Amino acid sequence: MAANLPFKRVVSFLQKRFFNAHPLPPNPKLSSKTRKRKIKSESILPNLSSFPIQYLTNSCGLSLESAIKASKRVVLEEKNKKQFDSVVLFLKSHNFTNAHIIRLIEKYPAVLNCRITSNLEPKLRFLVENGIKGLYLPKLVVSSPAILFRSLEAQLKPAMGIINRYVSCLDRLLVTVHRGSWLLTSDWKGLQENLDCLIEEGVPEKRIEELLVLQPRCLYQDISKINYAVKMIRCMGVKPTDVKYIQNFRVIMSLSKLSWKRKVSIFESLGWSTKEVILTFTKSPHCLSCSEKKLRNAMDYFVNTVKVDRETIIGYPKVLMYSIEKRVVPRFTIWKILKERKLIRRTRFIWMLNKSEKEFIDLYVTKYSTEIPYLQQIYMQSKGGLNPGCKKLKKIDYDNKL
Structure with missing residues (x-):
């Protein structure tokens, strides 16, 4: 009996040490926090057998995760099941697929509570009458x-009336509402005020149509910003009937006053006058839509490496939008090689830069591959990639290879 006592003590020790048969009392603070989290998690656990979750998963096709989220945003009572079923059937009768219905309920589960005769039916009929039918209808509603x-009377009809007034054909209307589905639900009075400002300035309706189709968001800004842009473009000497007017307007509306000043200062730091900056902008407005970093890098490379004068940049401002790494540097590399070998004499670099990729390769790479066997490899490696059939050069040494 006494011989078994040490063994029992060993067993007891092992249980306490490794099997936690009699664990030490937990930290009271940690225990309190753990209990609170447990109680909280238990209180928010959804009832997976509840009617809303069961209906959303079984009748509407939502995943369990989506159904749980949707059930927290809408009240669905079992006594109204026939109403919910009728909404789903009504949507299906208007070209809504199961995928459309799932996405719609995920975004707006309250749609199941909509009345058909007084809400869904008249609104969908209105959209169809305005040419939004077939698969365009569910795409618009889901988006x-x-x-x-x-x-319908106070919002949808006035908003659609504005779009129909300026958009000339059904195809462009479909593009407009597809790109800016929010046009039908946003402040149409503010939109009309902004459009009136442009019309009073003399902007043709054709140009306004371009704005609505291509970038409607710039028309949904404060009227003071619209007036600022209109006044600024007028001071630049751009006429409202000019093709570039809308491009100028779009860029100015996309920039804050501070951002505009910073980008202009990049040019001025290189000795440009305000007049020269404005001339560049009016010729190619999108050059100032580039980030400040890209604009600074482009100006630095063209001025300090390529040695391009400002008159050339003013004449071809589009070059500021080209990728320095993937277009400018690789082509400048080829241009220098061809100039050093006297294979081209009067070809300006800026002309090469404006060629399409295919034209450039045909005219300046493939054409001189006989005289310079490694020209294609040099060009592709300077772009950061190689054609499948080209062997990679470990390190390009232009002088030795040429």
Whole structure:
């Protein structure tokens, strides 16, 4: 009996040490926090057998995760099941696929509570009458479910009226509402005020159509910003009927006053006058839509490496938008090689830069591959890649290879 006592003590020790048969009392603070988290997690755990979750998964096709999220944003009572079923069937009768319905309910689960005769039916009929039918209808509604929760008379009809007034054909209308589905649900009075400002300035309706189709968001800004842009373009000497007017307007509306000043200062730091900057901008407005970093890098490379004068940049401002790494540097490399070998004499670098990729390769790479066997490899490696059939050069040494 006494011989077994040490063994029992060993067993007891092992249980306490390794099997936690009699664990030490936990830290009271940690225990309190753990209990709070446990109670909280238990209180928010959804009832997976509840009617909303069961209906959303079984009848609407939502995943369990999506159904749980949707059930927290809408009240679905079992007594209204027939109403929910009728909404789903109604949507399917208007070209809504199962995928459309799932996405719509995920975004706006309250759609299941919509009344068909007084809400869904008249609004969808209105959209169809305006040419938004077939698969265009569910795409529009799914992208902007708020359409189903806005007043038909006070919001949808006036907003659609503005679009129809300026957009000339059905195809462009479909493009407009596809790109800016929110046009039908946003402040149409503010939109009309901004459009009136452009019309009073003399901007043709054709140009306004371009704005609505290509970049409608710039028309949904404060009227003071619209007036600022209009006044600024007028001071630059750009006429409202000019093709470039809308491009100038779009860029100015996309920039804050501070951003505009910073980008202009990049040119001025290189000795440019304000007049020269404005001339460059009016010729190619999108050059100032580039980031400050890209603009600074481009100006630095053209001025300090390529040695391009400002008159050339003013004449060809589009070059500021080209990728320095993938276009400018590789082509400048080829241009220098061809100039050193006297294979080209009067060809300006800026002309080579404006060629399409195919034209450039045909005229300046393939054409001189006989005289310079490694020219293609040099060009592709300077772009950061190689054609499948080209052997990679470990390190390009232009002088030795040429």
